[in-house]
Amino acid sequence: MKRYLIFLFSLVSLSVNGQVFKSSEPLAHTFSIVARDSETGEMAVGVQSHWFSVGTAVSWAKAGVGAIATQSFTNISFGPRGLELLEEGKTAQQTLDILLSDDDGRDFRQVAIVDANGNVAVHTGVKCISEAGMRTGEGYSVQANMMLTDEVWDAMAEDFEKSKGMPLAERVVSALKAAQKAGGDIRGKQSAALLVVSGDKNVKPWEDPQIDLRVDDAEEPLVELDRLLRVYRAYEHMSAGDLALEVNDMDKALSEYGAAQKMFPDNLEMKYWTAVALANNGDLEKALPMFREVFKGDKNWKELTRRLPASGLLQVGEDQLKAILKQ
Structure with a gap:
């Protein structure tokens, strides 16, 4: 397969003016979705491919600006350049037209853009490897190339439309699963990524992306992406x-830690902080068995417990602390 791709890469390079593709442009044949949530304004890109670390090449997004997927014979510059054009006030379609206008490799590209107003634009070059296609809807676009079947993009679109009401990130991952179920990449699967940004252009830089998850190399990348x-x-x-713990709101802390622990009951950290909140709330009877389970799993948590009172995060008396450390 590797020799075949190298050969294919060389063949295409020679066939389009001899200088179109560079070794730095990955062959990210893949399926993806770009979408905007009309309620929250959030924008997202989701992607899976039989290519290492597909998220570093295909998915691009910026808060309050837009989201871009650039794939097939990937022109990675379309990501940052496209976001710059969107930020200047260009629509999704205007941005796409500009990006493709001077690209000699446009026939081999597949690109999709959604802007902050929910406008979408998509391009599938006539020389993208089949099965290749795309479908757009209100605030989203799905696209794929080198697929096993021609049902992939329709499966993505239908799943995304049926999942209205769910958070955008979950809708995107669900659509990717539907694509895989419909056949997915003809070569198989290797990596996946999910990128979600705020619809607010004024969001603080350190608060965005809201979600940035990548599975760079796995046998079941979508299973792992869903878990993450x-x-x-x-x-x-x-x-x-x-x-809540920092401001001494123990009821809120218990509620939040409990919700987390319910999702992952075997996670020691989630169990530990639930126990801390219980102890701080005066319910040592419930806290002690949880401390015992955590300490049994990893003795370092006991050492951490000795240090917490000095920071004020564990608010118990000396006798209570001794009882905890005996567990």
Whole structure:
């Protein structure tokens, strides 16, 4: 397969003015979706491919600006250049037209753009490897090339439209799963990525992307991407619990830590901070068995417990602390 791709790469390079493709342009034959949530304004790119680290090449997005997927014989510059054009005020279609206008390799490209207003634009070059196609809907575009069947992009679109009401990230991952179920990449699967940004252009740079998950090399990249998204959601609860703990809102902390632990009951960190919140809330009876399970799993948590009172995060008396450390 590797020799075949190298040969194919060389053949195409020679066939289009001799200088179109560079070794730095990955052959990211793949399926992807770009989408905007009309309620929240969030924008996302989701992608899977039989190519290493597809998320580093295909998916691009910026808060309050837009989202771009650039694939097939990938022109990576379309990502940052496209976002610059969108930020200047160009629409998705105007941006796409400009990007393709001076690209000698346009016939081999596949590009999709959604802007902050929900406008979409997509291009599938006539020389993209079949099965290749695309479908657009309100605020989204799905596209694929080198697929096993010609049902992939329709499967993605139909799944995305049926999942209205779910968070955008979950809708995108669900659409990718539908694409794989419909046949996916003819070569198989290797990597996947999910990128979600805010619809607010004024969001603080360190608060965006909201979600940036990549599975660079795995036998079942979408299974792993789905797991990572669930872990991300659980740690959203953990972060909210931490904030509540800092301001001594133990009821809120317990609620958030409990929600996280319910999602991943075997996670020691989630169990530990739930136990801390219980202890701080005066419910040592419930906290002690949880501390015991955590300490049994990893003794370093016991050492951490010794250090917490000095920071004010564990608010128990000396006798209570001794009881905890005996577990």
